[in-house]
Amino acid sequence: MYYQYKHQFQQALVEWFKKEKRDLPWRKTTDPYKIWVSEVMLQQTRVDTVIPYYERFLSEFPTIRHLADAPEEKLLKQWEGLGYYSRARNLQAGVREVVENYNSKVPDNRPEISKLKGVGPYTAGAVLSIAYNKAEHAVDGNVMRVLSRVLLIEEDIALPKTKKTFENAVMELIDPIHPSEFNQGLMELGAMICTPTSPKCLLCPVREFCTAFNEGNPEKLPIKTKKIKMKHIPYDVYVVRNTKGQFLIEKRPEKGLLANMWQFPMIEQKNDTDTTNETTLAEQYSLNLLSREKLTSFKHIFSHLTWHIESYFVSCEEQQIIPNNCQWFTVEEMAALPMPVPMQKVWQRYQIELSNL
Structure with missing residues (x-):
């Protein structure tokens, strides 16, 4: 034209x-x-x-x-x-x-x-x-x-x-x-x-x-060069419930991906260590773990990276000393927290499979 x-x-x-x-x-x-x-x-x-x-x-x-x-x-x-x-x-x-x-x-x-x-x-x-x-x-x-x-x-x-x-x-x-x-x-x-x-x-x-x-x-048309290569990161995500029925939730950093959102504890999977992520979870969050159950596996795609998530439910004894960016919440209190889609998926699976435990 x-x-x-x-x-x-x-x-x-x-x-x-x-x-x-x-x-x-x-x-x-x-x-x-x-x-x-x-x-x-x-x-x-x-x-x-x-x-x-x-x-x-x-x-x-x-x-x-x-x-x-x-x-x-x-x-x-x-x-x-x-x-x-x-x-x-x-x-x-x-x-x-x-x-x-x-x-x-x-x-x-x-x-x-x-x-x-x-x-x-x-x-x-x-x-x-x-x-x-x-x-x-x-x-x-x-x-x-x-x-x-x-x-x-x-x-x-x-x-x-x-x-x-x-x-x-x-x-x-x-x-x-x-x-x-x-x-x-x-x-x-x-x-x-x-x-x-x-x-x-x-x-x-x-x-x-x-x-x-x-x-x-x-x-x-249009002419467009290919996107940059996607980065893939595997994570273990834990729904942690104490003996009072409260759940451990942590707040993400103020800057970066999903800033200031709330999430379940998540630990990157490492293949080059003999330490299990359950051990890391217990040490990092000062928890005395009682049991573990597998929830679900899925991947979540962002614009530049993909999370590969393995999720678990773990029970633990009541703990008073936890990291500063973490809090214990009841189910009712959690409803008001902004949580990213991957965490909502984990929570939905927990409610379906393990809410009566």
Whole structure:
């Protein structure tokens, strides 16, 4: 497609989006806070997964001030299961900056909104175009896939510098009268029609402008180098219950993966030692173990690593001296703790198999 056809391209895309767009809860508002929440949740997460989280989150934190004032543990509990928890922390940090510096009003221009914690070029553009109807680029993976095919852009989208190429392309093409529908139309087209494999070209509203379609090779684009090799770590995870019926839970470090989340004691498996992990567990957590039962085995995949988990239930005598990052909790108290998905799986298996022990 050449840019002289951009008005026809704009019209075809916008009209298609208005007619065919999915009925999603964040499309029923132009509140910049709610749009911001939805865009953060949708990063790395499927739409169907996000919908119930989005609705529960806004029920708990209906305004920007509610989220700004919330304790982190309450925030993480609402985010529990969505993963990528740094998204939630950055969202709250950004919201607090809005309350402190902008009188609780999300900035309506790119220079200011881009200063907020966790707000990158895509999120800034999405909020500005959808909430404020500003003609700003919002380039995500869907948009790059669509435009790489329409414009035959053969640059590697895994390279950061390539993003600028697509941002410039959007600014050349964007409908200045309907920027919200235009940007959302590109995203929707990538999600529903111009998919990574088997694109539905015959249903595409802009196929007549698509260079890759006209050349018969849309699936060759976009060009993307392979991801880095996945790291694999084996862990033993222990549901530890004392004679009072309390469970030993530890808090993860303040920085890094799953920061400040709560978990059962977990010890990396080592093949080069004669010491069993039960011995390490007893020594590291000052426990007098009474029994052990196998629970379940599974793997949990993060973006950059995979945990291979073997989980066990162990009973122990009541102990008063435990590490500073650990506490004993009752079942009722545990319900309020934000725990990552792997720990929820272990707990669910414990409840099914061993709750009557």
